[in-house]
Amino acid sequence: ETGVTQSPTHLIKTRGQQVTLRCSSQSGHNTVSWYQQALGQGPQFIFQYYREEENGRGNFPPRFSGLQFPNYSSELNVNALELDDSALYLCASRSRDQETQYFGPGTRLLVL
Amino acid sequence: TQLLEQSPQFLSIQEGENLTVYCNSSSVFSSLQWYRQEPGEGPVLLVTVVTGGEVKKLKRLTFQFGDARKDSSLHITAAQPGDTGLYLCAGAFGSGTYKYIFGTGTRLKVLA
Numbered sequence: 441e442t443g444v445t446q447s448p449t450h451l452i453k454t455r456g457q458q459v460t461l462r463c464s465s466q467s468g469h470n471t472v473s474w475y476q477q478a479l480g481q482g483p484q485f486i487f488q489y490y491r492e493e494e495n496g497r498g499n500f501p502p503r504f505s506g507l508q509f510p511n512y513s514s515e516l517n518v519n520a521l522e523l524d525d526s527a528l529y530l531c532a533s534r535s536r537d538q539e540t541q542y543f544g545p546g547t548r549l550l551v552l
Numbered sequence: 553t554q555l556l557e558q559s560p561q562f563l564s565i566q567e568g569e570n571l572t573v574y575c576n577s578s579s580v581f582s583s584l585q586w587y588r589q590e591p592g593e594g595p596v597l598l599v600t601v602v603t604g605g606e607v608k609k610l611k612r613l614t615f616q617f618g619d620a621r622k623d624s625s626l627h628i629t630a631a632q633p634g635d636t637g638l639y640l641c642a643g644a645f646g647s648g649t650y651k652y653i654f655g656t657g658t659r660l661k662v663l664a
Contacts, residue, residue, distance in 0.1 A: 442596075473652070482558075482640055482654035483595070496651050530594050539583045539602070539644045541652065543594035 442466060444533050444544035452550045453521050461516045461547045463531035472514040473541060474506060475530040483530055489514055490536055526551045555579070556643050558655035565631055566663050573626040573658045575641035582644050584624045586615055589638040589657075598626075631662045 443466035453459050465472050471490045475483035485498035489508035503519040512533070518525055528548050532541040556577050565571055575584065583602045587595035599608050601617035601624060608615045612635075614627040628635055641655040 442594075444594075446594075475654075480657075482556075482656045483642075484654070485652060488651065496646075528592070532594075534650075539650050540585065540597065540600045542597060543587075545594045546592070548592060 442542035442544065444531065444542050446529075446531055446544040446547050448547060449545070450548045450550075452552065454552050455521055455523060457521050457551075458517065458519045459521060459549060461518075461529050461531075461549070463514045463516070463533075463544055465512045465514070465531075465533035466542055469533035469535055469542075470512050471534050471536045471541075472508060472512065473532045473534075474514070474516045475532065476500070476525075477528040477530060477546070479527070486516070521551045523551050525549065556641060556653050556655040558639075558641060558658050560658060561656065562659050562661075564661045564663065567632055568630050569662075571628050571631060571660070573628075573639055573641075573660075574623070575625070575643075575655050576623045577643060578622065579643070579645065580621050582621070582646070582650065584617055584621075584644070585642045585652075586624070586626055587640040587642065589640060591638075595640055628660075631660075633662045633664050636660055636662050 445464045473488040474486040477483040488496040492508045507515045528546045530546045532543045534541040586598040589595040604619045604621045606617045612629045639658045644650045
């Protein structure tokens with residue numbers, strides 16, 4: 441148990457729809473990162489939030505957006521879903537001054 | 553662009569055998585983490601190595617960080633079926649606002 445929770449656990453959407461995924465950080469962690477993990481691959485960094493502001497972004501288009509709230513929980517929003525967006529979406533939290541991050545169980549998204 | 557290459561990609565061995573997984577990059581990392589991931593779940597942290605040349609042991613698992621902090625290895629002694637899973641390395645770079653890149657993973661299967 442890492443103390444990081446994600447919801448929902450599974451989700452099925454159709455192409456063109458929008459989706460919101462949620463993450464609750466481990467207590468005391470003020471930094472959250474989101475990753476996309478396609479089947480058989482390692483996680484790919486989407487973006488990172490610190491104190492409600494995005495402070496790092498990977499190679500993902502603007503239709504991937506996020507929010508971090510004052511309690512450090514976070515959302516990942518994906519607009520105009522595409523078939524290739526089908527993946528396991530992971531969030532990870534940490535304290536800003538620590539390098540070790542802890543992952544939630546992930547949300548598996550299937551886009552039909 | 554930072555890149556982490558993991559090898560081998562797949563490994564199937566008999567119970568009791570030893571194995572080594574490698575994680576290599578041309579980039580210098582401030583730290584490197586090893587995770588194990590079960591299907592449909594988030595990665596679970598095994599260890600973080602920070603200092604060049606550092607060796608850490610976790611029961612039958614031995615982790616080493618290269619002297620130049622560009623590479624790492626994971627050695628498992630007397631593998632057991634419970635060691636089966638996807639092993640991921642992740643390198644941290646930056647300062648304060650750390651970013652992470654993941655290797656592609658090594659899928660290990662230990663046969664009884």
